[in-house]
Amino acid sequence: MESFEQTNTANKIISFHFTGKASEYFKIWIVNGLLTVLTLGIYSAWAKVRTNRYMYGNIYLDNEPFAYTAMPANILKGRLLALGFFIVYSLSGQYSHTLYIILTVSLLPIIPWVIVNSLRFRGKYTLYRNIPFIFKGDYLDGFKYFILIYIWVPLTLGVIIPYIYYKQKQYIINNFFFGTLPIQYKGKASTFYIAFIAATMITLLSAGLVLGIAAAFGSSGLFYVLKKYLENITSVDVSTIATIVGIYGLLIISLIIGSAFYKIFILNNVISSIYCGQSQLKCSMDYIKYTYIFLTNIVAILLSLGLATPWARIRYNKYFYSSISIALKDSLDEITSMDEKDIKSFAEELGGFLDLDIGF
Amino acid sequence: MTLTSGSNIKGTFYNKGISTPHAATLFYFDNGDIIIETEHSTTKLNISSLSISPRVANTKRQIFTPDGNMFTTHDNDAVDAMISKIYPQQKKTIASLLYYIESHIAAITALIAVSIVAVFIFIRLIFPAIITHMAFSIPISTLNLISEKTIEYLDDQFFTTTQLSPMRINTIHAQFKEFVATIPDKKNFTFSIKFRHSSFIGPNAFALPDGTIIITDDFVKLIQHKHELFTILAHETAHVLNRHGVRNILLNSGLLVVAIAIFGDVVSTTMIGLPLLLIHNGYSRDFERQADLYAIEYCRKNHISGKHFINLYKRLQQKAPANIPTLLSTHPADEERISLFKKIDEIPNKKP
Numbered sequence: 001m002e003s004f005e006q007t008n009t010a011n012k013i014i015s016f017h018f019t020g021k022a023s024e025y026f027k028i029w030i031v032n033g034l035l036t037v038l039t040l041g042i043y044s045a046w047a048k049v050r051t052n053r054y055m056y057g058n059i060y061l062d063n064e065p066f067a068y069t070a071m072p073a074n075i076l077k078g079r080l081l082a083l084g085f086f087i088v089y090s091l092s093g094q095y096s097h098t099l100y101i102i103l104t105v106s107l108l109p110i111i112p113w114v115i116v117n118s119l120r121f122r123g124k125y126t127l128y129r130n131i132p133f134i135f136k137g138d139y140l141d142g143f144k145y146f147i148l149i150y151i152w153v154p155l156t157l158g159v160i161i162p163y164i165y166y167k168q169k170q171y172i173i174n175n176f177f178f179g180t181l182p183i184q185y186k187g188k189a190s191t192f193y194i195a196f197i198a199a200t201m202i203t204l205l206s207a208g209l210v211l212g213i214a215a216a217f218g219s220s221g222l223f224y225v226l227k228k229y230l231e232n233i234t235s236v237d238v239s240t241i242a243t244i245v246g247i248y249g250l251l252i253i254s255l256i257i258g259s260a261f262y263k264i265f266i267l268n269n270v271i272s273s274i275y276c277g278q279s280q281l282k283c284s285m286d287y288i289k290y291t292y293i294f295l296t297n298i299v300a301i302l303l304s305l306g307l308a309t310p311w312a313r314i315r316y317n318k319y320f321y322s323s324i325s326i327a328l329k330d331s332l333d334e335i336t337s338m339d340e341k342d343i344k345s346f347a348e349e350l351g352g353f354l355d356l357d358i359g360f
Numbered sequence: 361m362t363l364t365s366g367s368n369i370k371g372t373f374y375n376k377g378i379s380t381p382h383a384a385t386l387f388y389f390d391n392g393d394i395i396i397e398t399e400h401s402t403t404k405l406n407i408s409s410l411s412i413s414p415r416v417a418n419t420k421r422q423i424f425t426p427d428g429n430m431f432t433t434h435d436n437d438a439v440d441a442m443i444s445k446i447y448p449q450q451k452k453t454i455a456s457l458l459y460y461i462e463s464h465i466a467a468i469t470a471l472i473a474v475s476i477v478a479v480f481i482f483i484r485l486i487f488p489a490i491i492t493h494m495a496f497s498i499p500i501s502t503l504n505l506i507s508e509k510t511i512e513y514l515d516d517q518f519f520t521t522t523q524l525s526p527m528r529i530n531t532i533h534a535q536f537k538e539f540v541a542t543i544p545d546k547k548n549f550t551f552s553i554k555f556r557h558s559s560f561i562g563p564n565a566f567a568l569p570d571g572t573i574i575i576t577d578d579f580v581k582l583i584q585h586k587h588e589l590f591t592i593l594a595h596e597t598a599h600v601l602n603r604h605g606v607r608n609i610l611l612n613s614g615l616l617v618v619a620i621a622i623f624g625d626v627v628s629t630t631m632i633g634l635p636l637l638l639i640h641n642g643y644s645r646d647f648e649r650q651a652d653l654y655a656i657e658y659c660r661k662n663h664i665s666g667k668h669f670i671n672l673y674k675r676l677q678q679k680a681p682a683n684i685p686t687l688l689s690t691h692p693a694d695e696e697r698i699s700l701f702k703k704i705d706e707i708p709n710k711k712p
Binding site: 021024025027028030031034035037038040041046050053054057058064065067069083127128129130131179332333334335336337 | 372374375376377378379380381413414416417418419420422428429430432458461462463468471472474475478479618621
């Protein structure tokens with residue numbers, strides 16, 4: 001029997017959970033990789049669909065999974081289009097200077113179109129209980145937040161960058177609808193500044209700590225070794241190189257720790273500021289646990305020469321989705337789809353030919 | 361209504377555009393008729409009008425009606441049974457074949473084996489053949505252009521004018537002329553020699569695609585016999601005649617394009633970097649072997665002893681010792697090259 005209950009879900013806090021298994025996903029992943037190689041990349045469209053079907057189909061909310069229903073052929077079309085553009089673009093560099101410049105400039109309006117189109121595509125083919133997500137983002141706004149806004153970067157010496165990320169998140173999330181329920185982002189720009197400053201400080205502090213410890217252990221020896229290394233590469237023995245590689249590795253780890261903080265701070269705060277209708281999402285990942293999963297995943301992937309990638313992804317997804325919950329104010333049983341006419345009118349705003357049913 | 365046993369599937373039914381779940385049963389009949397029944401509704405259709413999602417592991421299947429209603433179920437085996445019962449004659453669809461591979465370790469293992477063989481054939485045979493074809497369709501005028509640009513770049517970055525005495529240069533020029541006259545088939549190439557000094561490059565000689573051979577001062581100083589020069593020139597001539605230079609460039613860039621096209625969204629570029637280097641060095645070693653074989657053939661025909669190559673090679677090794685493992689090297693191992701040249705003097709002696 002289906003695990004099926006007719007319950008009123010309003011006014012409850014329910015958690016997402018992810019039921020994927022590494023053993024299942026490993027097989028899908030390796031077949032995807034092999035067939036992609038054998039078909040010279042053509043299979044990658046099918047690979048993407050099967051991966052998404054598996055992943056979405058294992059994200060459960062209130063006993064019902066999400067579903068991904070895109071057709072591989074549509075994604076293949078998008079990829080061939082992109083490949084065609086790339087080939088013409090790189091060849092034009094050799095044969096026609098004017099065409100090259102025209103194509104380079106044309107990237108500016110193309111990039112936001114690709115972004116808007118991809119969001120529409122992904123939303124349209126993501127279902128929960130037979131209700132699709134609709135992205136009604138305007139192309140001109142997309143152009144504004146993904147191209148025009150960058151004019152401010154040199155003028156503000158980069159101080160505006162976190163604000164740009166904030167505006168982009170706001171544009172993407174606020175333009176999504178789940179059925180007729182608007183999805184809203186009520187976060188603040190300050191979140192991005194705090195994340196940015198704190199992550200930089202954490203990276204610098206841990207890097208300082210690493211160098212401090214290294215200097216204390218090797219005392220002047222470290223600097224002697226470094227000096228010797230720079231003077232003459234051949235006279236340095238293996239242990240010296242190991243020391244240098246070790247310090248370098250620890251510095252990379254401190255960078256990872258810093259960026260993990262950035263990612264988790266943004267995810268927790270952004271997701272917790274999302275409302276679907278009246279219902280608020282909440283994401284409460286633990287910094288230590290997330291960093292631990294992140295670091296051990298990287299180590300496992302490196303040591304297994306990439307073969308642990310599926311296991312690492314499943315492990316991360318399990319943790320990520322179990323950290324997200326939603327405080328329901330609207331009943332999940334009574335959501336209605338957006339009217340076909342409304343969906344069509346968004347497409348028309350995009351301008352007929354721009355609304356291609358293709359993914360990338 | 362009469363139903364045969366096992367011809368129904370339990371699931372959940374969603375009407376188009378509303379998220380209310382209804383416990384549902386899907387009944388199917390041999391002729392393809394489908395009835396989906398819930399507490400409130402009965403829908404009758406034919407299986408041919410349904411869109412059934414492909415099976416991926418044990419995730420829920422969706423069956424969409426033409427009106428956009430959705431029947432969803434965890435009972436994947438029952439859906440598969442329905443399809444094979446109604447369409448017993450039909451061959452396996454791509455989607456069901458994919459699920460078959462993904463759920464059988466033996467099939468995956470076979471696929472791995474096929475992939476390894478295919479990749480090997482592609483790297484060793486198909487890809488080099490395409491590149492060779494491309495390289496030989498480049499007109500010599502283009503090769504001249506490439507070579508001019510290359511020497512401009514090298515002069516700018518590495519070389520200074522030669523410091524050899526005019527007398528030495530004249531001698532080598534004369535010997536070079538003598539050598540060029542002995543090349544059996546020049547294939548429309550015009551051979552020339554250029555002298556350059558570079559403390560960075562050290563003793564070295566190499567050919568540009570158009571037949572220009574560049575030799576460094578340090579290398580000239582190592583040469584003690586005319587025939588030593590000839591073996592080196594023969595080796596470089598083979599690179600020119602077989603268009604190894606342009607093939608090298610095409611192989612290198614082509615491999616990168618193919619790798620990014622295939623692996624672009626699977627693994628990062630850094631992870632494919634090392635395998636690419638190894639494959640490319642493999643091609644490069646093949647070219648060196650081919651050039652050595654040409655030089656050996658040349659020596660035999662012109663009665664030049666293999667000793668000359670070996671002597672020069674040993675002097676070169678003393679000047680610039682290189683202990684790189686074969687896999688990482690662009691040239692075959694030293695012992696391999698020397699033993700090849702030793703054979704020049706052996707085989708002709710055996711023949712009467």
